[in-house]
Amino acid sequence: xxxxxxxxxxxxxxxxxxxxxxxxxxxxxxxxxxxxxxxxxxxxxxxxxxxxxxxxxxxxxxxxxxxxxxxxxxxxxxxxxxxxxxxxxxxxxxxxxxxxxxxxxxxxxxxxxxxxxxxxxxxxxxxxxxxxxxxxxxxxxxxxxxxxxxxxxxxxxxxxxxxxxxxxxxxxxxxxxxxxxxxxxxxxxxxxxxxxxxxxxxxxxxxxxxxxxxxxxxxxxxxxxxxxxxxxxxxxxxxxxxxxxxxxxxxxxxxxxxxxxxxxxxxxxxxxxxxxxxxxxxxxxxxxxxxxxxxxxxxxxxxxxxxxxxxxxxxxxxxxxxxxxxxxxxxxxxxxxxxxxxxxxxx
Numbered sequence: 093x094x095x096x097x098x099x100x101x102x103x104x105x106x107x108x109x110x111x112x113x114x115x116x117x118x119x120x121x122x123x124x125x126x127x128x129x130x131x132x133x134x135x136x137x138x139x140x141x142x143x144x145x146x147x148x149x150x151x152x153x154x155x156x157x158x159x160x161x162x163x164x165x166x167x168x169x170x171x172x173x174x175x176x177x178x179x180x181x182x183x184x185x186x187x188x189x190x191x192x193x194x195x196x197x198x199x200x201x202x203x204x205x206x207x208x209x210x211x212x213x214x215x216x217x218x219x220x221x222x223x224x225x226x227x228x229x230x231x232x233x234x235x236x237x238x239x240x241x242x243x244x245x246x247x248x249x250x251x252x253x254x255x256x257x258x259x260x261x262x263x264x265x266x267x268x269x270x271x272x273x274x275x276x277x278x279x280x281x282x283x284x285x286x287x288x289x290x291x292x293x294x295x296x297x298x299x300x301x302x303x304x305x306x307x308x309x310x311x312x313x314x315x316x317x318x319x320x321x322x323x324x325x326x327x328x329x330x331x332x333x334x335x336x337x338x339x340x341x342x343x344x345x346x347x348x349x350x351x352x353x354x355x356x357x358x359x360x361x362x363x364x365x366x367x368x369x370x371x372x373x374x375x376x377x378x379x380x381x382x383x384x385x386x387x388x389x390x391x392x393x394x395x396x397x398x399x400x401x402x403x404x405x406x407x408x409x410x411x412x413x414x415x416x417x418x419x420x421x422x423x424x425x426x427x428x429x430x431x432x433x434x435x436x437x438x439x
Contacts, residue, residue, distance in 0.1 A: 178200075180225065200239070262421065279305070295321050
């Protein structure tokens with residue numbers, strides 16, 4: 093497995109790679125994750141739940157790109173039956189495709205755009221290079237229909253090469269979740285704290301929602317800006333900020349919330365939305381992207397950009413508890429992946 097970061101770093105791609113890697117080990121595969129560690133926080137060689145981990149220092153300005161050419165040299169000198177690279181939007185996948193001499197699988201987690209104007213501009217020339225990753229891949233695994241259509245349009249990849257395997261959940265986690273006591277209705281956001289996630293619109297809606305409190309779970313460089321918005325609107329006391337909480341506590345927040353809101357415009361799937369729906373918590377998401385696939389008009393509704401704050405407030409007020417929605421399990425995802433690995437596709 094090749095990716096830009098790995099556990100204990102947390103994110104959508106990181107979670108995906110960890111869940112399938114550990115399950116592959118349980119099924120008898122010898123799995124090594126080769127990734128980067130820009131700050132040098134973790135051991136270069138590590139082992140976790142049976143997965144071997146090799147980390148390289150990388151150049152990652154503003155947590156982007158993760159450039160580590162030494163990763164190419166390392167992969168080139170080792171003999172792997174399969175190299176499975178993740179994340180089109182960072183350089184490790186490019187180095188992996190160049191180093192691969194055997195079966196090469198690519199899961200792009202592609203959303204077609206970046207949260208910053210500069211990175212958006214850089215994605216244009218990078219596309220010429222990125223095409224080579226798709227060209228080298230025996231199979232390209234997409235996590236949503238939205239991603240599949242986007243890849244077909246942007247890279248002209250033949251449909252026969254594409255396969256959709258959605259992200260999963262550990263569904264057994266969602267059976268007996270302890271609900272938290274609360275004194276008021278709760279809006280929940282969980283994920284990275286970045287401008288493109290749309291958290292600012294939830295804060296701007298709070299003056300219209302006097303009976304609600306907002307819980308924000310996550311880390312990111314947009315937190316100071318959000319705190320400034322909250323102070324300006326005099327709603328700081330109704331916002332709780334949480335970081336680095338245990339998995340059991342996180343699921344309790346999902347289960348206990350009255351509504352989960354994710355207005356992100358840059359997603360290939362949306363694991364946190366799936367988790368909320370699996371808890372029976374209604375969701376509000378951004379329409380027009382990958383999150384739209386969760387929209388059913390009842391348990392999950394969509395809002396178009398530009399976000400109208402009054403419309404958002406009305407949507408929050410009108411949400412009601414739903415029956416927990418069934419979601420794919422990571423065990424099923426791993427079984428589908430093993431079938432892909434086993435296919436004898438010739439280049």
